[in-house]
Amino acid sequence: MIKVKNLTRRYGDFVAVDDISFDIEKGEIFGFLGPNGAGKTTTINMMIGLSKPAAGDITINDINVIRHPKQAQSIMGIVADESNLYNEMDGFDNLCFCGALYGMNRKERELKARELLALFKLQDAGRKPFKTYSKGMKRRLTIAAALIHSPKILFLDEPTTGIDVESSRQIRDLIIKLKNQGTTIFMTTHYIEEAQRLCDRLAFIVEGRIVASGTVLQLMNSVTHNHSLHLLTSKDAKDCISEFEACFKGCKMEIESADSLVIVSEKRLPLLPILQFFQKKDIEVYEARELQPSLEDVFVKVTGIESSVLKQEKGGRL
């Protein structure tokens, strides 16, 4: 559906996007995760035909975006990182105006505008000026405006930045609904949890370069070499460390506290022999849980950027 090849954008000597390539399949949610200034918005701006790349190619649904931006824009829905509708106009008129920009006739756009107001739970605010909306409502109407012409591809630049938790949740639910209806979605975000929850595939972008990409599982596996098993026990197991390590070759036991320990091994461990070992030592095991690294751990490990940097930059959450 979307093919991006060797895309580069420079501002003078500064390289904002540096030779990036990726493909997005039809009906997929693909996310760009990175800190401010990483090149997320610059990339999206080139993909939607708002700015021209210094080098590279972008093809969307077999349309070359650089050569035929207007043709490509007709199948795109675009949500900028700011809610950029018209303050003086009400919600309904804003949606109808956006429909008119895509050449929809009056009947079509009014019908679709009503549908979208209902879908985004904005019926009651439909006749109120956009300037009176809360941030979350503005964001929802901006996304609705991008859907007025039923686009095949939706570009979302930081869709939930700076809005309340309830609106964020509604927007995430809508994104999943759109994906289920077959819409291909490209989104940028600096919220790790949001990326993990929504995206089929992800790319970490830092200083204009993609440093890692793949499914959440692939990204996690790329940095996980050991398996860790966390146990909650009835008493301290520090006296049986050496016996355990002798019994289970290649395993390492680390005591966390008086009632918890972690067993680390290169292979995945069967649970029963371990439980039996502790039973013989008169230690009850109340809980056994395999520890997985979070996407946040993966991001930090791959990019070298602490997740707190992402948090601080836009006052966001993780």
Place this chain on the structure above:
Amino acid sequence: MKSLIAFYNILKKDIKNYYLKPPNISWGIIFPLSWTLMQLLRSPDDNILNLLPGLISTSVLFGTTSMLAVTITFERSGRSFERLLLAPISLNVLLLAKITGTIVFGIFNAFVPIVFASILIDLSTVNWMMVLLAVLMMAITSSLTGLLIAVSVEQVFEAQTLANFFRFPMLFLCGLFIPLSSLPAFLKPVSYCLPLTYGADILKGAITDNNAFSLTLSLIMLLLFTAGLFIISRYNIKKRQ
């Protein structure tokens, strides 16, 4: 057809959102009216017909440049202009839709001093077809000047500053208040490079039969300015992408 729907709706939105707002309607009436009264009070014995070309030109120039320079800059700073740029319509259609509203507003501005003058004097000697042509061409070139200003700056206050930088010299060098023949030699080339010079000259010909250039030359110059300003504005928008 799709472009036509977009064109009509952009124009309708601009008229509703900007030009029909009470402050702008009052600006469109009060400014030309006060300018007319000021001139009449300053020189009550002067022939109103002689004042009319200057009053019409001033009204059109200030009305159009102020509106477009401010509205586009305002939309650019709020990023709603980006929404228009991302619509599947050509940049030419978009720019034509944006300037059409201003042209209509400029023509409306021009007729305020005309209506006022018609109350005071007989205007039967005026060539109205030529007046209309001059007003239309001045409204187009002034709107395009406003467009050029709007796409060259970032903030509304910058647009106003830059607009004044163009407007006031244009007003005094276009031959309306100081005849072109009386201008110092070094300023004459500047005055020949101003679109208002040719629009005002057609107006003078239509109202007082006192034009310096032929109608053909003035029209050709105005058409050249129209094309030039449109191309430069378009280039400026493209360059920013």
